[in-house]
Amino acid sequence: MLRFIRKRALASLISLIGLLVMVFFLSRLTGDPASLFLPVEASAEMKAEFRALHGLDQPLLVQFGQYVGNVVTGDLGESLRKARPALDVVLEAFTWTLWLAVITMTLVTVCAIVVGSLAAFRTGGFFDRFSSMLSLIGASVPDFWLAIVAIVIFAIQLSWLPTSGTGTLTHWILPICVLFVRPFGIIVQVVRGSMISALSSAYVKTARAKGVKSGPIIFVHALRNAMLPVITVIGDQAASLLNGAVVIETIFGFPGVGKLMIDSILQRDFNVVLAAILVTAFAIFLMNLVIDLAYALLDPRIRY
Amino acid sequence: MADHLLEVRNLSVDFHTASGVVHAVRNISYHLDRGETLAILGESGSGKSVSSSAIMNLIDMPPGKITSGEILLDGKDLFKMNAEQRREVNGRRIAMIFQDPLSHLNPVYTVGWQMREALKTHGISSTQAQNEALRLFKRVALPDPERALDKYPHEFSGGQRQRVMIAMALALKPDLLIADEPTTALDVTVQAEVLALLKELQRETGMGVLIITHDLGVVSEVADRVVVMEKGQLVESGTVREVYHNPQHAYTKKLISAAPGKGEMHEPEASGDAILSVKDARKFYGGFEALKGVSFDLKAGETVAVVGESGSGKSTLARILLRLEEADGGTAKWKGKDLFTMSPGDLFKLRRDLQMVFQDPTQSLNPRMTVYQLISEAWVIHPEILPKAKWRERVAELLGQVGLSAEHMGRYPHQFSGGQRQRIAIARALALEPQLIVCDEAVSALDVSVQAQVITLLDKLRKEMGIAFIFIAHDLPLVRDFADYVMVMQKGEVVEFGTVAQVFDNPQKPYTQALLAASLDPDPDVQAANRNARLATAS
């Protein structure tokens, strides 16, 4: 088990380093922060001073070396924009994103499993056709469009909910509902497909021959077997939420990590971009580990 | 009229399928009493499992539909009960065991959990269920029953898994046990043990047993009466002895005559030098030695049958001879050249001489190629055999040789039946004009009557074209009519090698004797005699 974790950590570390290298050099190609942060009329000396202060005057490779050295000691640098440690800025935003992702995915998982399982139990029935159509539409709707429509209806026309920002619990409702739709549509379809094959399997036949009731057959016998492919998809969807739902965060003025990343790129706040990538990558690594453990927990044939 | 334990009256079941409505069973009736064993004998497509699925309420409706009939359990019609009452009957009054216990046990729960579930579903308390489960595991003679309860299905062997299934089925002392091909996937020696256990348990509990099988041997070993089914219809019924010795229906006669192991035995006639000479072939998988030094010779036009149970290394032998896997030691001289160490160029030429027919033609034929493409691929790879202009003509000729017609050329494999597919696979092997064909369980997946046809075809090819065969099988009677020599293998070693007559009439090694004793004879009288002899030596 420990060996497996170590192996996974090593593989993740390799891809993380690749990621850092690419972002580090690519982001610096987007332009010079000095011209963005100093007033337009700033003299050449002032710009040079600014660059020297932030170590931006060094050759790129030297900068990278320094950066890696700092990262190893736990120092992720300062945010140019906010003049605070980049890690603090990122963690603050990431907390928002994490909550949003956790709440949304919990709701999605529970709803999708129940709906998908029931649809699979009576394939071709009314509920199956209804939920299949619903999930297909859900998987087809662009989330930013849905956000806009939701704002028009619930915030502007009906004035039930706030349009954007944070603060009260009601601020969470629209973002969560909008983010819910696409993953729900996708996961319901996977649950349904996986459950159909589980329900037609031989061990379900045995259970029926034993006289087991329908409830336990669906939710005890079939569901646990059907969960493996479902968990994979849940992981994929959760990962994309953890990376920050940029568009939704922008529309709802939600201070999450996705919005932070894009803003920081546009404003050439490189340390924050890199810190954000490190933090999200670490979170996704942890989540994947949990998913691998869930595999082993669900299926005794999987051992690491 | 006294009530039977089970009575099926005029049952008809339809299925709605791609090509319209299929009458899976039509108007069948049979009955079964306590303490009695009834066998339903039939080949694939005969509908032999349909009535038992109807008894257990396992038919999915739709696509299935019960169009007529009634099923009486102790005089009460199952079809008149509601879903909840049917569920109560399942497991408590009627229990079922299946072929392939691995897929019929839930892979993600321990067998103990599944045992307890069977008991608790019908109102037995947890602690009592635990005790019962343990008692039953002891009864079916599972090794180390306490620990076995906490194991998962994949941690058992095939025979042990079937014992688990039996224990689970008998948990609530049902009046009726339905066994659907319970020993088909098992080795012959294990099959004998499982059948013996079933009989013992039946004597103890007095239950009725309904056994569904394609195997005449199983019928003669366990059943009192038999009903024979063909294409959804019940064509014959009677006591096992009556039906075997005095079959009335043409189909029953055909089935009985197709049973292998009754024809003349070959005497090897081939002379001259060996074309293939295997010496001390070895193969390792990690630390496990799958082949522990196998040696034999094969002359042109000769047939060696390699017989063994699962894990004997017989398929590994085939795979290293065809270089699908690399041998780890030894030599195999093909006309003087060692094919284990042959260069890729020589190996490519050798492919023409050495061909293989696989076990399951459904899998060995590319599903997206037509019959023409499948057969002519040989000449795409080896263009020197035949100019392209003659391909169609030759494919037609080959199809004719294996008993198919030229108009099948444009079809895809899934449009054929199992036996026809295996003929296509044989035609494909013949396209290269080989001198040796390795058949790896080439007829095991086929119905008995189809098996006989394919064997006859292979026999014809051998006589007409002088092709040599290495014929791998797990079933001894099957090779009796076809092979010149028999090589019995166990755990990677050759146990016995001899002519067919030597091995069958005068087996030297205990393992060969055990194998022969365990294989079931279709004649109930012979089988009864065998059984008594076995019991006599055992005690």
Next chain:
Amino acid sequence: MTMAIQSTHTPKETVAEEPSAIVRMARMLWADKFALCAAIFLVFVIVMAIIGPTWLDELATKQNLRGRNLAPFMFDREWYMWLGADALGRPLWPRIIVATQNTMMVAAGAVVISAIIGTLLGLIAGFASERVSQVIMRLADVIMSFPSLLVAVIVLYILGSSILNLMLVLAITRIPVYLRTTRAEVLEIRQRMFVQAARVMGASSKRILFRHILPVVIPTLTTLMTLDFAYVMLAESALSFLGIGIQPPEITWGLMISQGRQYLTNAWWLSFWPGLAIILTTLSLNLLSNWLRIALDPVQRWRLEMKGPKHG
């Protein structure tokens, strides 16, 4: 039970030849009415994408200050005003049709590029030595772990956003999907009996890969591409919505939604119609992909055929 079904639908010598592939596909499409509607709609979209700009470009860019934010459903006006007009009085119907071309081109280009590269790499990764395979898979991991919007933002920022760049960026982020699918399938298929049978005949690796393995993978890939087309379309519109995708005066559906956003309170239709175009197209692609998954699988095909007209 299943045996009974099998034996009767495996034809014996008496059954007629199967109809040609095109006829059979048409029949199966007819059997699934949802997929049929989806296919018809997609054909319509493709036709619009081809002829739209030449046909309606003038109409779509003509500003009309008196028709600013004209409400939809004014059926007494000309047909092109029926969906309303945008902030500059440009009619929405023609604008949506003109935008089809860019939207489709970006998505199609990205899907084709990523499918070809991803499939080739996947074939190599599945068939080559363990080392080569590991290198390819790690590369895929790097791309996968990259937040795809971030890579798009950075690259488009550096290269400037053009249709081609957008295509490339989206293609890169989708390569791992094809790579992984293809590799997984190859690893499974190369163990199958018919591949072994080909090896026994002496078939070369190239032949096995392209004649035996690829045809079995292609249906999966076709289904995946259809699904991915929808995904890429959504990604493109998200980028355009954020202002880093297609730049005006070029238009795509995503950009139109973004442009309408500031008029949400008084002219909802500016964003609504292009969104609906996206939904309908994505939905059609999803429906078609579900149908393809069954239609291209010889084992499952009968599910569609049995619903179709009875024959044989």
